[in-house]
Amino acid sequence: MVDLQQQIASKVEASRNDIITFIQTLIKSPSLANDEGPVQAIIQNKLNSVGLDTEKIVIRFVELKDHPAFSDDGFSPDTRVNVLGHWKNKGDGKSLILNGHVDVVPTGLETSWTESPWSGLVKDGKIYGRGSCDMKAGLASGIFAIQTLQDIGFKPNGDIMVQSVIGEESGGCGTLTNIVKGYSADAAVILEPTSLKICPIQSGALTFRLTVPGRATHAATRWDGVSAIEKFNLIHQSILKFEKERHNSFNTDYFESKDRVAPINIGTIKGGQWHSTVPESVVAEGRFGVFPNETARKARNAFEKHIHSISNNDPWLKENPPVIEWFEGQFESGQTNLDEPMINSLIHAIVRSTGDAPIIEGVTYGSDLRLFTNHAHIPAVLFGPGDLHLAHAANEYVEIDEVLKTIKIIANMIVDWCGGTVD
Numbered sequence: 001m002v003d004l005q006q007q008i009a010s011k012v013e014a015s016r017n018d019i020i021t022f023i024q025t026l027i028k029s030p031s032l033a034n035d036e037g038p039v040q041a042i043i044q045n046k047l048n049s050v051g052l053d054t055e056k057i058v059i060r061f062v063e064l065k066d067h068p069a070f071s072d073d074g075f076s077p078d079t080r081v082n083v084l085g086h087w088k089n090k091g092d093g094k095s096l097i098l099n100g101h102v103d104v105v106p107t108g109l110e111t112s113w114t115e116s117p118w119s120g121l122v123k124d125g126k127i128y129g130r131g132s133c134d135m136k137a138g139l140a141s142g143i144f145a146i147q148t149l150q151d152i153g154f155k156p157n158g159d160i161m162v163q164s165v166i167g168e169e170s171g172g173c174g175t176l177t178n179i180v181k182g183y184s185a186d187a188a189v190i191l192e193p194t195s196l197k198i199c200p201i202q203s204g205a206l207t208f209r210l211t212v213p214g215r216a217t218h219a220a221t222r223w224d225g226v227s228a229i230e231k232f233n234l235i236h237q238s239i240l241k242f243e244k245e246r247h248n249s250f251n252t253d254y255f256e257s258k259d260r261v262a263p264i265n266i267g268t269i270k271g272g273q274w275h276s277t278v279p280e281s282v283v284a285e286g287r288f289g290v291f292p293n294e295t296a297r298k299a300r301n302a303f304e305k306h307i308h309s310i311s312n313n314d315p316w317l318k319e320n321p322p323v324i325e326w327f328e329g330q331f332e333s334g335q336t337n338l339d340e341p342m343i344n345s346l347i348h349a350i351v352r353s354t355g356d357a358p359i360i361e362g363v364t365y366g367s368d369l370r371l372f373t374n375h376a377h378i379p380a381v382l383f384g385p386g387d388l389h390l391a392h393a394a395n396e397y398v399e400i401d402e403v404l405k406t407i408k409i410i411a412n413m414i415v416d417w418c419g420g421t422v423d
Contacts, residue, residue, distance in 0.1 A: 004415060007152045008148055008408055008415075011148045011152055012144070012407050015148065019403060019404070020127060024120030024129075025042060026102070026140060027130070027132050031103055031104055032104060032105075036102050036103055037080070037081065039136075040056075040083045040102060040166070043083050043139070043143075044056070044164075046143060047083065050146060051087075051150065052086055054086070055086075056082070056084075058080075059076075059078070059079075059167065059174060060077065060078050063177070064173060064180060067180060069176055070173070070176060071331075073170035073329070075167070080167065080173075080174075081166070082164060082177060082178060084162065084163055085164075086161055087156070087161070087162075089155065089157060089158060089420075091420065092158075093157025093417075093419035093420065094418055095161070095186045095418070096161070096188070096413075097160075097163055097184075098143075098145075098160065098191060099165065099190045099368060099380075100135050100164060101139075101164075101165050101166065101175075102131075102164055102165070103166050103168060103174075104130050104136075105134075105392050109394075112394035113395055114128075117396075118130065120132075125399060125401060126400065127398050132386070132396055133390045134193055134388075135391075137385050138191030138193060139162075139191055142189070144407045146414075148407060148408075149415070153422050154415065154420055155421055155422070157420045159185070163175070165178065168368050176375075179371055179375055184378060186342070187342035188372045188381075189346070189380070190369055190372075191410075192367055192383075193384055193387060193390075194382050195387050195402070196354075196383070196402060197359045197360070198343065198361070199360075199363045199369075200335065201334075201335045202333060202367050202382065203261055203262050203292060203333050204262075204299065205288070206288045206299060206303075206329075207286075207326065207330065208285065208303065209325040209327055210232075210235070210284045210323070210324055211281060211322060211323040212228050212282045212317075213228060213280070214279055214281060214282070216280035217278045219276040219277060220276075225280075227279055228279045228280060228281045229272065229279050229282055231282070231317060232269070234310070235307065236284075242306050244259070246291075252292055253362075254360055254361055261291060262291045267286050269282060270282070270283045288300075290333045293335065295332070296332045304324055308321070329366065331366025331367070334374055334380075336373055336381060337379070343379075345417045346358075346383060346413050349415075349416055353405065353412050354408075363382060363388070365388070367382060369382055385406045386398045
């Protein structure tokens with residue numbers, strides 16, 4: 001086994017330039033939502049080149065719309081595709097899914113970037129560009145773990161499936177499609193950026209729209225109107241207090257900060273029609289955090305109850321209550337029990353590959369993990385290269401050394417989890 005670990009490590013180091021080039025190629029193919037086709041073609045070609053059986057899975061909202069986890073993200077309901085790669089084996093070992101998404105978020109102002117967001121620049125041991133960290137390097141790591149094992153002649157006893165999915169950033173329609181179509185395994189590793197921490201617990205996140213009414217009048221007589229902006233400010237201040245109260249009432253382990261498990265954030269605000277008019281409405285959109293072991297329904301009810309309570313204490317809002325809508329991403333929380341064998345397998349792979357003591361930590365964002373744990377009933381963890389704080393930010397990057405470590409760890413996990421032999 002020691003010799004096999006050394007072979008894995010040596011092969012990964014020897015493939016360093018090929019790994020970097022492939023990640024650069026993925027970054028240079030912009031894959032914003034609804035435009036993932038070109039990068040999926042690159043992924044499929046790569047999977048074919050390492051001898052996997054590949055297939056395209058078309059996303060069809062009509063097949064998902066009645067599923068309790070479906071979120072209509074507003075993009076194409078029938079033209080986007082997942083790509084799957086199957087490494088099928090005849091043994092009786094356990095099977096494994098390696099899952100990653102290729103959709104990326106918008107770049108923001110390109111002037112905020114030192115180089116083009118799509119440059120794939122390599123500098124000081126880092127690869128820069130939108131999607132480098134979240135999460136094209138992670139997906140590439142899973143693919144190269146398989147290639148490494150093939151190159152050294154390892155034959156696993158269990159089947160391995162690479163899932164390159166779309167739509168994760170806006171609700172998870174890609175992974176949900178795979179689940180609805182029956183693709184399954186004994187465990188799943190989602191190669192999200194976790195700084196090589198094992199993350200089997202995720203908070204949820206529910207997207208909401210809050211419409212606050214006012215009464216318009218000329219600004220010169222503003223006392224005769226009701227400013228929706230002022231009423232929204234009242235509500236917003238109460239939401240910040242409510243967020244703190246919710247955290248004080250929950251006891252959640254394995255999170256870096258117990259006060260930051262299920263944040264509530266206002267992301268956009270639109271109010272008023274004219275600078276000299278008292279604004280008659282404010283529309284605010286945001287994200288409501290869901291605690292582990294808290295259902296999405298319970299979380300929605302808690303927020304609605306809070307807004308109702310605050311409104312009843314204000315004469316105007318009591319008679320003109322805000323309207324709450326839940327739309328787009330409705331990410332449940334999700335959790336894999338820490339005594340699941342797949343977690344121990346990953347722990348052992350980290351120790352063997354790096355000598356480091358593994359860290360287990362929960363994450364505060366929604367991810368496709370909850371689809372595996374809640375709806376496919378598959379134990380799953382988030383694990384991969386990259387710092388979450390760099391995701392969605394300007395000058396996003398991933399450390400090359402972390403990518404190489406990830407490949408070694410995933411390859412060793414496959415050896416341990418699936419079993420197998422070297423020809």
